[in-house]
Amino acid sequence: MNLKKKPVFTQQTIQRMEDFSWFTHCQIFDDLLVVAQKETSCFVWQTAEGLVVIDGIWPSKAVYDAIISAIIDVGWNPEDIYKYVITHGHVDHTGCGKWLVDRHKAKTYLSKVDDQFWREHPTKPDRPETWKDFEIDCYIDEGETIDAGDKKIFVCGTPGHTPGCLSYLFPVMENGVQHMAALFGGATPPWNDQEGTKQYLDSIDHFIRTAKTMHVDVALSNHTIFDQGIDRINYSKNRCAYMPNIFVLGEDGFERFCEVYKALAVE
Numbered sequence: 230m231n232l233k234k235k236p237v238f239t240q241q242t243i244q245r246m247e248d249f250s251w252f253t254h255c256q257i258f259d260d261l262l263v264v265a266q267k268e269t270s271c272f273v274w275q276t277a278e279g280l281v282v283i284d285g286i287w288p289s290k291a292v293y294d295a296i297i298s299a300i301i302d303v304g305w306n307p308e309d310i311y312k313y314v315i316t317h318g319h320v321d322h323t324g325c326g327k328w329l330v331d332r333h334k335a336k337t338y339l340s341k342v343d344d345q346f347w348r349e350h351p352t353k354p355d356r357p358e359t360w361k362d363f364e365i366d367c368y369i370d371e372g373e374t375i376d377a378g379d380k381k382i383f384v385c386g387t388p389g390h391t392p393g394c395l396s397y398l399f400p401v402m403e404n405g406v407q408h409m410a411a412l413f414g415g416a417t418p419p420w421n422d423q424e425g426t427k428q429y430l431d432s433i434d435h436f437i438r439t440a441k442t443m444h445v446d447v448a449l450s451n452h453t454i455f456d457q458g459i460d461r462i463n464y465s466k467n468r469c470a471y472m473p474n475i476f477v478l479g480e481d482g483f484e485r486f487c488e489v490y491k492a493l494a495v496e
Protein backbone atom coordinates (compact mmCIF):
# COMPACT_ATOMS: atom_id res chain seq x y z
CA MET A 230 0.00 0.00 0.00
CA ASN A 231 1.45 3.31 -1.06
CA LEU A 232 0.53 6.07 1.39
CA LYS A 233 1.49 9.73 1.05
CA LYS A 234 4.15 10.88 3.52
CA LYS A 235 2.64 14.32 3.92
CA PRO A 236 -0.40 16.33 2.89
CA VAL A 237 -0.33 18.59 -0.15
CA PHE A 238 -0.65 22.35 0.41
CA THR A 239 -2.08 24.52 -2.31
CA GLN A 240 -2.99 28.18 -2.56
CA GLN A 241 -6.53 27.02 -1.81
CA THR A 242 -5.43 25.63 1.56
CA ILE A 243 -4.37 29.13 2.59
CA GLN A 244 -7.52 30.73 1.17
CA ARG A 245 -9.78 28.28 2.98
CA MET A 246 -8.37 29.48 6.33
CA GLU A 247 -10.54 32.55 5.86
CA ASP A 248 -13.72 30.74 4.90
CA PHE A 249 -16.19 31.24 7.74
CA SER A 250 -19.25 30.00 5.90
CA TRP A 251 -19.04 26.71 7.69
CA PHE A 252 -17.89 25.30 11.05
CA THR A 253 -18.04 21.92 12.70
CA HIS A 254 -17.40 20.70 16.24
CA CYS A 255 -17.47 17.63 18.43
CA GLN A 256 -16.85 16.75 22.06
CA ILE A 257 -14.02 14.26 21.54
CA PHE A 258 -13.30 13.56 25.24
CA ASP A 259 -15.36 14.10 28.40
CA ASP A 260 -13.44 17.32 28.91
CA LEU A 261 -12.33 18.33 25.40
CA LEU A 262 -14.24 19.96 22.57
CA VAL A 263 -12.79 20.63 19.12
CA VAL A 264 -14.21 23.40 16.93
CA ALA A 265 -13.01 23.74 13.33
CA GLN A 266 -13.56 25.58 10.11
CA LYS A 267 -12.21 24.01 6.91
CA GLU A 268 -8.51 24.32 7.78
CA THR A 269 -8.00 25.45 11.36
CA SER A 270 -9.04 24.08 14.74
CA CYS A 271 -9.56 25.39 18.25
CA PHE A 272 -9.83 23.32 21.42
CA VAL A 273 -11.92 23.99 24.52
CA TRP A 274 -10.78 22.11 27.62
CA GLN A 275 -13.03 21.77 30.65
CA THR A 276 -11.45 22.03 34.10
CA ALA A 277 -12.80 22.37 37.65
CA GLU A 278 -12.09 26.11 37.50
CA GLY A 279 -13.53 26.86 34.10
CA LEU A 280 -13.03 26.50 30.37
CA VAL A 281 -9.64 26.95 28.72
CA VAL A 282 -9.68 27.86 25.03
CA ILE A 283 -6.56 26.76 23.12
CA ASP A 284 -5.94 28.66 19.84
CA GLY A 285 -8.66 30.78 18.29
CA ILE A 286 -8.77 30.16 14.50
CA TRP A 287 -8.97 33.77 13.16
CA PRO A 288 -9.83 37.30 14.35
CA SER A 289 -13.44 37.22 13.25
CA LYS A 290 -16.69 37.59 15.18
CA ALA A 291 -18.06 34.62 13.17
CA VAL A 292 -15.31 32.45 14.63
CA TYR A 293 -16.01 33.62 18.16
CA ASP A 294 -19.74 32.95 17.65
CA ALA A 295 -19.01 29.44 16.32
CA ILE A 296 -16.89 28.60 19.38
CA ILE A 297 -19.57 29.91 21.73
CA SER A 298 -22.37 27.95 19.99
CA ALA A 299 -20.26 24.79 20.10
CA ILE A 300 -19.70 25.25 23.85
CA ILE A 301 -23.46 25.68 24.36
CA ASP A 302 -24.23 22.71 22.10
CA VAL A 303 -22.20 20.30 24.25
CA GLY A 304 -23.93 21.59 27.38
CA TRP A 305 -21.12 23.74 28.78
CA ASN A 306 -21.43 27.37 29.79
CA PRO A 307 -19.53 30.02 27.78
CA GLU A 308 -19.55 32.20 30.90
CA ASP A 309 -17.04 29.69 32.32
CA ILE A 310 -14.34 30.64 29.77
CA TYR A 311 -11.44 31.91 31.89
CA LYS A 312 -8.17 31.21 30.10
CA TYR A 313 -6.99 31.60 26.54
CA VAL A 314 -3.80 29.74 25.64
CA ILE A 315 -2.13 30.34 22.26
CA THR A 316 0.48 28.16 20.53
CA HIS A 317 2.14 30.90 18.47
CA GLY A 318 1.86 34.42 17.14
CA HIS A 319 0.31 33.78 13.72
CA VAL A 320 -3.10 35.25 12.97
CA ASP A 321 -4.72 31.83 12.39
CA HIS A 322 -3.97 30.92 16.04
CA THR A 323 -4.10 34.24 17.93
CA GLY A 324 -7.54 34.19 16.35
CA CYS A 325 -10.65 35.56 18.03
CA GLY A 326 -8.87 36.25 21.35
CA LYS A 327 -10.06 39.88 21.32
CA TRP A 328 -13.64 38.73 21.99
CA LEU A 329 -12.53 36.17 24.60
CA VAL A 330 -10.73 38.97 26.43
CA ASP A 331 -13.40 41.69 25.99
CA ARG A 332 -16.40 39.53 26.82
CA HIS A 333 -15.03 36.84 29.16
CA LYS A 334 -12.00 38.57 30.68
CA ALA A 335 -10.03 35.47 29.67
CA LYS A 336 -6.46 35.48 30.97
CA THR A 337 -4.16 35.16 27.97
CA TYR A 338 -1.00 33.01 27.57
CA LEU A 339 1.73 33.05 24.91
CA SER A 340 5.54 33.08 24.86
CA LYS A 341 7.16 36.50 25.26
CA VAL A 342 9.14 35.94 22.06
CA ASP A 343 6.00 35.32 20.02
CA ASP A 344 4.11 38.20 21.61
CA GLN A 345 6.82 40.46 20.22
CA PHE A 346 6.95 38.54 16.93
CA TRP A 347 3.17 38.89 16.55
CA ARG A 348 3.40 42.65 17.10
CA GLU A 349 6.42 43.25 14.86
CA HIS A 350 5.85 40.71 12.10
CA PRO A 351 2.13 40.34 11.43
CA THR A 352 1.22 37.36 9.23
CA LYS A 353 -0.59 39.69 6.83
CA PRO A 354 1.40 42.96 6.96
CA ASP A 355 -0.93 44.69 4.48
CA ARG A 356 -4.10 43.95 6.45
CA PRO A 357 -4.48 45.92 9.69
CA GLU A 358 -7.57 43.93 10.72
CA THR A 359 -5.28 40.92 11.27
CA TRP A 360 -2.68 42.71 13.42
CA LYS A 361 -2.14 42.24 17.14
CA ASP A 362 -5.39 43.22 18.82
CA PHE A 363 -5.18 42.15 22.48
CA GLU A 364 -2.60 41.93 25.26
CA ILE A 365 -0.92 38.87 26.72
CA ASP A 366 -1.24 38.57 30.52
CA CYS A 367 1.15 35.67 31.16
CA TYR A 368 4.35 34.85 29.33
CA ILE A 369 5.07 31.13 29.37
CA ASP A 370 8.01 29.07 28.22
CA GLU A 371 9.60 25.63 27.98
CA GLY A 372 9.18 23.46 31.07
CA GLU A 373 6.55 25.62 32.73
CA THR A 374 3.00 24.64 33.52
CA ILE A 375 -0.31 26.45 33.31
CA ASP A 376 -2.48 25.68 36.31
CA ALA A 377 -6.09 25.04 35.47
CA GLY A 378 -7.97 24.02 38.60
CA ASP A 379 -7.59 20.30 39.08
CA LYS A 380 -5.23 19.90 36.10
CA LYS A 381 -2.20 21.41 34.41
CA ILE A 382 -1.03 22.11 30.90
CA PHE A 383 2.65 21.29 30.35
CA VAL A 384 4.43 23.76 28.12
CA CYS A 385 6.96 22.42 25.60
CA GLY A 386 9.07 24.99 23.77
CA THR A 387 9.10 24.14 20.04
CA PRO A 388 10.57 27.14 18.20
CA GLY A 389 11.08 27.02 14.45
CA HIS A 390 7.69 27.60 12.84
CA THR A 391 7.81 30.90 14.73
CA PRO A 392 10.68 31.98 17.02
CA GLY A 393 8.64 31.43 20.20
CA CYS A 394 6.28 28.67 19.14
CA LEU A 395 4.96 26.49 21.99
CA SER A 396 3.35 23.05 22.15
CA TYR A 397 1.01 21.83 24.87
CA LEU A 398 0.57 18.52 26.66
CA PHE A 399 -2.41 17.95 28.91
CA PRO A 400 -4.56 15.13 30.30
CA VAL A 401 -7.98 14.31 28.89
CA MET A 402 -10.60 11.89 30.21
CA GLU A 403 -12.86 9.40 28.54
CA ASN A 404 -15.35 7.52 30.71
CA GLY A 405 -13.08 7.62 33.73
CA VAL A 406 -9.92 6.68 31.82
CA GLN A 407 -7.20 9.31 31.58
CA HIS A 408 -5.25 9.85 28.38
CA MET A 409 -2.45 12.29 27.68
CA ALA A 410 -2.92 14.61 24.71
CA ALA A 411 -0.34 16.68 22.88
CA LEU A 412 -0.78 19.55 20.45
CA PHE A 413 2.24 20.46 18.33
CA GLY A 414 2.03 24.23 18.04
CA GLY A 415 3.51 25.04 14.63
CA ALA A 416 3.39 22.24 12.12
CA THR A 417 5.43 23.56 9.21
CA PRO A 418 9.08 24.68 9.01
CA PRO A 419 9.78 28.33 8.23
CA TRP A 420 10.17 27.97 4.44
CA ASN A 421 13.43 29.32 2.95
CA ASP A 422 15.03 29.70 6.39
CA GLN A 423 17.73 27.07 6.91
CA GLU A 424 18.54 28.05 10.47
CA GLY A 425 14.85 28.12 11.39
CA THR A 426 14.27 24.74 9.74
CA LYS A 427 17.08 23.20 11.77
CA GLN A 428 15.53 24.66 14.91
CA TYR A 429 12.15 23.28 13.81
CA LEU A 430 13.60 19.76 13.38
CA ASP A 431 15.29 19.93 16.80
CA SER A 432 11.95 21.03 18.26
CA ILE A 433 10.18 17.98 16.80
CA ASP A 434 12.72 15.69 18.49
CA HIS A 435 12.32 17.57 21.76
CA PHE A 436 8.52 17.39 21.47
CA ILE A 437 8.57 13.62 20.81
CA ARG A 438 10.99 13.03 23.72
CA THR A 439 8.84 15.10 26.08
CA ALA A 440 5.68 13.33 24.90
CA LYS A 441 7.33 9.96 25.51
CA THR A 442 8.21 10.75 29.12
CA MET A 443 4.61 11.83 29.67
CA HIS A 444 3.12 8.78 27.91
CA VAL A 445 1.22 10.83 25.35
CA ASP A 446 -1.26 8.69 23.42
CA VAL A 447 -3.53 11.35 21.88
CA ALA A 448 -2.45 13.51 18.92
CA LEU A 449 -4.25 16.81 18.42
CA SER A 450 -3.70 19.15 15.50
CA ASN A 451 -4.58 22.81 15.10
CA HIS A 452 -4.73 22.41 11.30
CA THR A 453 -7.12 19.84 9.84
CA ILE A 454 -4.84 19.05 6.88
CA PHE A 455 -2.40 17.10 9.07
CA ASP A 456 -4.80 14.71 10.77
CA GLN A 457 -7.78 14.58 8.40
CA GLY A 458 -9.30 16.68 11.14
CA ILE A 459 -12.68 17.20 9.51
CA ASP A 460 -13.03 13.46 8.93
CA ARG A 461 -11.94 12.69 12.50
CA ILE A 462 -14.63 15.09 13.74
CA ASN A 463 -17.27 13.50 11.48
CA TYR A 464 -16.28 10.04 12.67
CA SER A 465 -16.46 11.19 16.30
CA LYS A 466 -19.90 12.71 15.78
CA ASN A 467 -21.25 9.41 14.50
CA ARG A 468 -19.19 7.14 16.70
CA CYS A 469 -21.06 4.45 18.63
CA ALA A 470 -20.04 3.13 22.05
CA TYR A 471 -18.42 -0.01 20.59
CA MET A 472 -16.16 2.02 18.30
CA PRO A 473 -12.70 3.29 19.33
CA ASN A 474 -11.93 6.95 19.95
CA ILE A 475 -10.13 7.96 16.76
CA PHE A 476 -8.00 10.52 18.64
CA VAL A 477 -6.41 7.84 20.84
CA LEU A 478 -3.46 6.53 18.84
CA GLY A 479 -1.46 4.84 21.59
CA GLU A 480 2.09 5.86 22.49
CA ASP A 481 3.67 4.28 19.39
CA GLY A 482 0.92 5.62 17.17
CA PHE A 483 1.51 9.10 18.52
CA GLU A 484 5.18 8.92 17.66
CA ARG A 485 4.37 7.67 14.16
CA PHE A 486 1.92 10.54 13.72
CA CYS A 487 4.73 13.02 14.48
CA GLU A 488 6.58 11.79 11.35
CA VAL A 489 4.42 14.19 9.35
CA TYR A 490 6.18 17.17 10.92
CA LYS A 491 9.59 15.85 9.88
CA ALA A 492 8.31 15.02 6.38
CA LEU A 493 7.15 18.61 5.98
CA ALA A 494 10.74 19.82 6.31
CA VAL A 495 11.84 17.66 3.36
CA GLU A 496 11.46 19.22 -0.10
Ligand SMILES: [Zn+2]
Nearest residue numbers: 317319390415
Ligand atom coordinates in the same frame (compact mmCIF):
# COMPACT_ATOMS: atom_id res chain seq x y z
ZN1 LIG B 1 1.57 29.37 12.10
